[in-house]
Amino acid sequence: MKSTFEFICQLKNLSINLKIDGDRLRCHAPEGALTPTLRQEIAKRKTEIISLLQEAKQLKVSEQLSIQRVPRDGKLPLSFAQQRLWFVQQLSLESDSYNMLEALRLDGSLNVVALEQSLSELIRRHEVLRTTFPSVDGNPIQHIAPATALNLPIHDLQELSAKEQTAQIQQMVKSLASQPFDLAVGPLVQFTLLQLSQNEYVLLLKMHHIIYDGWSLSIFYRELSRLYAAFTQGLPNPLPPLPIQYADFAFWQRQWLTGEVLERQLK
Template sequence: MSDLSQRIAALSPEKRKLLLERLNQKKGDIFSGSQIVSQSRESNSFPLSFAQQRLWFFDQLQPGHSAYNIFQSMRLVGSLSVGVLEQSFQEVVKRHEVLRTTFTTVDGQSIQVIAPTPTFRLLVVNLQQLPEDKREVEVLRLAHKEAQHSFNLAKGPLFRVTLLRQSETDHVLLLTMHHIISDGWSIGVLICEIAALYEAFSLRKPSPLSQLSIQYADFAVWQRQWLQGEQLETQLAYWKQELGSRLPVMELPTDRPRLTIQTFSGARETLMLPKTLSEKLKALNQRQGITLFMILLAAFGTLLSWYTGQEDIVVGTDIANRNQAETKRLIGFFANQLVLRTDLSGDPTFLELLERVREMTLEAYAHQDLPFDKLVDALNPKRELNRSPLFQVKLVLENTQTPSLELPNLTISSLKVENKTVQVQFDLLLELNETEKGLFGVWEYNTDLFDTASIVQMSRNFEILLGKISTHPETKLNELKTILSEADKQHNLAQEQVYQNIIQQKLMNVKRRNNSRL
């Protein structure tokens, strides 16, 4: 997840100083006198954070659903000490109370309960008895099964680790956590700590990690106490002004009519933007003193406006929500969702649109502390069973890369596990990652609404749009939309020609067969 400081870090020093001054004027010293402190553990039960509360409600409606599983898999080749790896995970479970937390209800109130540190046992599945050509198939089967295996929030544990042994020097590590105790940032924390602990324990040294000053439960207590009164009203006032009046519903053209009840059946399609294009976009954001995310948001809004014919575009995004230094070292569910509303009216140039987007996003970041579900409750939009509230399309730029696991005497690589049952929460989600080769993206879409071909074409149109923007950002939006229309027309004509050629070839084949019978 990318928080405000990370998004602004890419700016030039002059622009960064100016924007930070403006942002601080908007936000003020909201955390003054609100330091998170460690709570007494005497009762051993604590309130849920607002983010946890949402997933708890979801689990009550659909118990044991795997939609909120966080799954990681990696191959470890070399000399692995299973005992040291187990000891490392034992220490991480000891350090982070959230990894031994369960959830229940007392007197109608949901609470989180922290268990004493258990003896951690690494589940080792030995596949060496299988023929070598069958082991990899079994690894993929077990990995897929593990990714879909649900959790019981009341019983736990909500953190599982499985080691698949293919040979003495070839293992696959499977990590699964429920989202209620973790997020994307947390995976990075976990990997860094396992690497440091494994290296130290391999040398029979003590843990090199400093003691944590707070735990996730302390954050949950603080959040409940802090977000009330004046702080809550300040946050609510901004969002009510920004979103409270006639919030538009995005009407993307779909391949099938929308069902009366929202479905979660989905699929994924990848996108790879060349490095040359990514570098041009970065050069643009440096010239304009904005972030890459702002450029992508403005371009994405332009694309959606062309598809829908709407000029008031609302999309969601994720934010890390780790504003205090103490929270950056914790495993837990901190991530929040922001609603970003872009005005594309008046046929501005793309540069003028960027100014609008910059103003809007900075305001949103300045009011990022209001949990999404409290925002939904406050705005109380008309609830529809076939749409997610407030926004149906989401854009995420993951510019905090999850570190790769590095262990002594081991070569570690990711294991790609095909997920045949993708669960989606929105009509459309585009998640982009900065890589050495360029911007890599994944489109996640609802298959009850869209065909794969439609998403592939949308991806192609997005790349065309970014290409034009990167070289001619002074172009007006209507001209950009004309370019998209022409590109789409040419593509459809080419596809139609391919289709006609196939039909013609089939007719010729039938004719030849008929002639051969005469």
């Protein structure tokens, strides 16, 4: 049996459009498209359809509200996703369940200075990478640290055999990934560079899920590539300034997701 959402999608595919007018449901359809069976099904699902359309309308309105930059001198709230992760971490402070560790292989002549500059710029550019989550009166807030230059630790593994290098990398990855983050202190992003030979490196990137997701990680790598390409040529930062940061989104989300909107989401 189709869900009400799937039923509405079916109607749209037939060019049958449903709209709400107060507590009434109006239907616009091409001639012959609205069969007696479909009319009966619409009547049967009327209450659910109106509820879904009202929610969709509210979401559309919220998406049109622009996110504004908020002052940084107050208590910045967490987004709901961040608060979930913060809460779970409090239940098991030694947990490494939400640690992410990526190993990025770098082949060729590496400009370590430019790489260091690129990582520093990314941390400066994205406040969330400088954010920790201390508690005030039992409630977490976002604390954004000032930007500082990154000192990239480098481990030289060139004297080891290929087999020994693999074993050493696996051991380091396992050790780093198992070390829990302190969300209140941070930093919640860590970099380590391993040199395997003159033209072979591995960059280890460790972050806590509270400051990243899969989508933001792809942005991170894309921007790292552009910054490194520019800095190796002595060019300035090619990335445009960011009008808002994640803290601004979190504040916006808290303002929007209240009252009736929150009640519908909870239900």
